Amino acid sequence: MSSQFISNDDGSFLxxxxxxxxxxxxxxxxxxxxxLLNQVPPGEISLQCFEEYLEFTSSVSxxxxxxxxxxxxxxxxxxxxxxxxxxxxxxxxxxSIEPPTYPTFDNVESDDGTRNDLRNSWQEEVSGVSQGAYxxxxxxxxxxxxxxxxxxxxxxxxxxxxxxxxxxxxxxIQEPTEQLSKLATILTWTRLSAAGAPSEFSGRAPIxxxxxxxxxxxxxxxxxxxxxxxxxxxSPEIDGTVRFEVRRLYGQDGLMHYGLKAILC
Amino acid sequence: MVDVAMVGAGQTKFGNHPLGLKGMWxxxxxxxxxxxxxxxxxxxxxxxxxxxxxxxxxxxxxxxALLTEHSGMEGVSVRRVxxxxxxxxxxxxxxxxxxxxxxxxxxxxxxxxxxxxxxxSRKRYWLGVSGDTEWERLAGLxxxxxxxxxxxxxxxxxxxxxxDLVHVSVKNHMHGFENQVAHLRKEVSFDKAKSGFxxxxxxxxxxCCPTSDGxxxxxxxxxxxxxxxxxxxxxxxxxxxxxxxLALHDRPSLTQLRATQNAALKAYKTAGxxxxxxxxxxxxxCFTIAEVLATEDLGFAGRGLGGRFxxxxxxxxxxGSVTINASGGxxxxxxxLGATGTGQAVEIFKQLRHQVEPERQVRxxxxxxxxxxxxxxxxxxxxxxxxxx
Numbered sequence: 001m002s003s004q005f006i007s008n009d010d011g012s013f014l015x016x017x018x019x020x021x022x023x024x025x026x027x028x029x030x031x032x033x034x035x036l037l038n039q040v041p042p043g044e045i046s047l048q049c050f051e052e053y054l055e056f057t058s059s060v061s062x063x064x065x066x067x068x069x070x071x072x073x074x075x076x077x078x079x080x081x082x083x084x085x086x087x088x089x090x091x092x093x094x095x096s097i098e099p100p101t102y103p104t105f106d107n108v109e110s111d112d113g114t115r116n117d118l119r120n121s122w123q124e125e126v127s128g129v130s131q132g133a134y135x136x137x138x139x140x141x142x143x144x145x146x147x148x149x150x151x152x153x154x155x156x157x158x159x160x161x162x163x164x165x166x167x168x169x170x171x172x173i174q175e176p177t178e179q180l181s182k183l184a185t186i187l188t189w190t191r192l193s194a195a196g197a198p199s200e201f202s203g204r205a206p207i208x209x210x211x212x213x214x215x216x217x218x219x220x221x222x223x224x225x226x227x228x229x230x231x232x233x234x235s236p237e238i239d240g241t242v243r244f245e246v247r248r249l250y251g252q253d254g255l256m257h258y259g260l261k262a263i264l265c
Numbered sequence: 266m267v268d269v270a271m272v273g274a275g276q277t278k279f280g281n282h283p284l285g286l287k288g289m290w291x292x293x294x295x296x297x298x299x300x301x302x303x304x305x306x307x308x309x310x311x312x313x314x315x316x317x318x319x320x321x322x323x324x325x326x327x328x329x330a331l332l333t334e335h336s337g338m339e340g341v342s343v344r345r346v347x348x349x350x351x352x353x354x355x356x357x358x359x360x361x362x363x364x365x366x367x368x369x370x371x372x373x374x375x376x377x378x379x380x381x382x383x384x385x386s387r388k389r390y391w392l393g394v395s396g397d398t399e400w401e402r403l404a405g406l407x408x409x410x411x412x413x414x415x416x417x418x419x420x421x422x423x424x425x426x427x428x429d430l431v432h433v434s435v436k437n438h439m440h441g442f443e444n445q446v447a448h449l450r451k452e453v454s455f456d457k458a459k460s461g462f463x464x465x466x467x468x469x470x471x472x473c474c475p476t477s478d479g480x481x482x483x484x485x486x487x488x489x490x491x492x493x494x495x496x497x498x499x500x501x502x503x504x505x506x507x508x509x510x511l512a513l514h515d516r517p518s519l520t521q522l523r524a525t526q527n528a529a530l531k532a533y534k535t536a537g538x539x540x541x542x543x544x545x546x547x548x549x550x551c552f553t554i555a556e557v558l559a560t561e562d563l564g565f566a567g568r569g570l571g572g573r574f575x576x577x578x579x580x581x582x583x584x585g586s587v588t589i590n591a592s593g594g595x596x597x598x599x600x601x602l603g604a605t606g607t608g609q610a611v612e613i614f615k616q617l618r619h620q621v622e623p624e625r626q627v628r629x630x631x632x633x634x635x636x637x638x639x640x641x642x643x644x645x646x647x648x649x650x651x652x653x654x
Contacts, residue, residue, distance in 0.1 A: 227404045
């Protein structure tokens with residue numbers, strides 16, 4: 001998703017390509033904030049002006065999400081503040097605790113019906129309870145460095161991602177610390193119809209006309225699968241390149257689960 | 266070492282079955298028992314292995330004890346075997362090993378799944394339950410998606426197109442048309458199969474097996490008992506199994522199933538035969554691309570030539586060196602997950618004894634093979650059966 005970025009004397013600000021009224025099909029204030037934090041030099045940041053405006057509770061703490069997905073450190077005593085507009089999908093970084101004067105972003109036309117359908121779908125999804133296979137909150141927390149930050153384990157001379165427990169010698173593989181590339185190559189892809197989508201996506205898939213998934217290879221060796229985002233006007237191709245961004249994955253049990261999605265370069 | 270004979274086999278019709286778990290299992294055992302030629306009764310059974318993913322909403326725990334209780338086998342040593350869609354393939358292997366090891370002489374292996382009594386919304390929660398839940402599922406994948414990834418990569422690596430998969434679909438529907446126990450008994454034209462609703466690009470509806478209810482069971486005995494029960498035992502000559510990474514992205518190759526290759530090697534070795542000796546094979550065509558890969562991994566076609574094998578019609582009944590999926594396969598006969606593996610063995614039992622519908626009979630069938638895969642290839646069991654010991 002291309003976004004709208006403005007830096008002025010008050011600070012740095014960002015809104016989605018859809019304008020300040022919508023953060024996109026799988027975006028919200030947190031995903032916009034991560035994008036903004038990754039566009040400016042890192043430091044320490046306070047979330048005290050930000051957290052209360054989030055629509056849903058994240059399954060992994062905000063601090064963990066931000067510190068894993070960006071190079072910023074969260075410190076409530078920091079003088080750099082993360083802000084968000086209370087009514088609009090605009091985020092900002094300033095050096096004041098006072099609400100900033102938000103710049104004006106372009107309003108981009110988007111279909112009201114689609115927007116509302118997706119918003120309602122997210123609401124329903126988050127309030128739902130799995131009646132079959134699901135990934136627990138604990139597992140999301142355990143794997144957050146890999147899921148949100150593309151950190152890989154080192155096992156002798158190779159990188160391992162997603163994380164594993166023991167190697168073939170029966171030795172425990174250490175916690176993930178090595179950063180995988182931010183780009184990867186598409187080995188294959190598919191677009192799943194709404195009818196075939198997993199239950200986690202069954203509400204939104206019909207609105208979006210299905211979900212697309214790519215299987216990619218990182219230059220360091222590991223392979224992985226990722227859902228595609230922002231592919232409304234483009235189709236993937238084998239040997240094409242993707243980058244990654246944190247987006248909403250799905251909601252369940254009152255929590256929003258975030259993870260990396262692939263964006264076609 | 267003890268040799269293992271199959272002396273009875275039975276199954277329900279696969280499809281939307283009116284009975285529940287207990288009723289379907291009872292029907293299966295009734296048919297298996299009645300297929301034994303002389304003097305067999307359920308109380309003869311010493312051990313039972315029942316494959317099931319417990320998809321249905323009836324009895325999730327201790328399913329095996331409930332089923333044997335309702336089929337005249339109360340008191341038998343029984344357990345459920347779960348290895349996704351390969352559950353009863355592994356139940357069959359466990360039964361074979363129980364007799365081989367000398368621990369039991371009379372063993373039932375079977376499988377069951379009730380899939381069509383769940384509401385659509387509840388069924389969704391179970392879709393892809395045997396894939397990699399944490400990484401694949403959360404990337405939007407259920408099994409149509411996983412196999413679609415494989416198919417697209419296969420087309421990229423080899424001289425093959427979606428048309429080759431259409432040939433698989435047309436063949437299996439043709440084979441299943443005359444099969445009285447098949448779920449989808451309808452022939453499909455090439456053009457219709459080619460233009461089906463896109464489920465997971467490039468796989469259409471006609472590349473995907475149906476969601477079926479069903480149960481199946483076989484009765485295995487030690488060699489010294491075989492002729493007590495029948496004059497025409499079918500010998501389980503070889504058994505092999507293997508496993509692989511659960512997730513496709515962790516595997517070295519996206520277009521080969523290492524679990525199948527390893528299982529086949531072991532099965533051929535224990536049977537003392539090669540792929541070229543096999544007359545008919547029931548392979549796990551949950552998606553048409555899976556049959557293409559299976560023909561290669563089992564050794565019927567060379568690497569990268571599975572598409573051509575299908576295109577040239579080499580697996581058609583009585584047309585090539587080996588008939589692939591004479592029953593219609595999962596594509597037409599149906600795929601009641603836990604019941605599929607032993608359902609394949611039921612077909613081989615009947616084919617080798619010349620007991621199928623005459624128009625479906627594979628000519629001069631002496632050696633048959635079953636190939637049962639769990640998930641997208643995480644587990645696999647291969648068995649080889651023969652008329653001669």
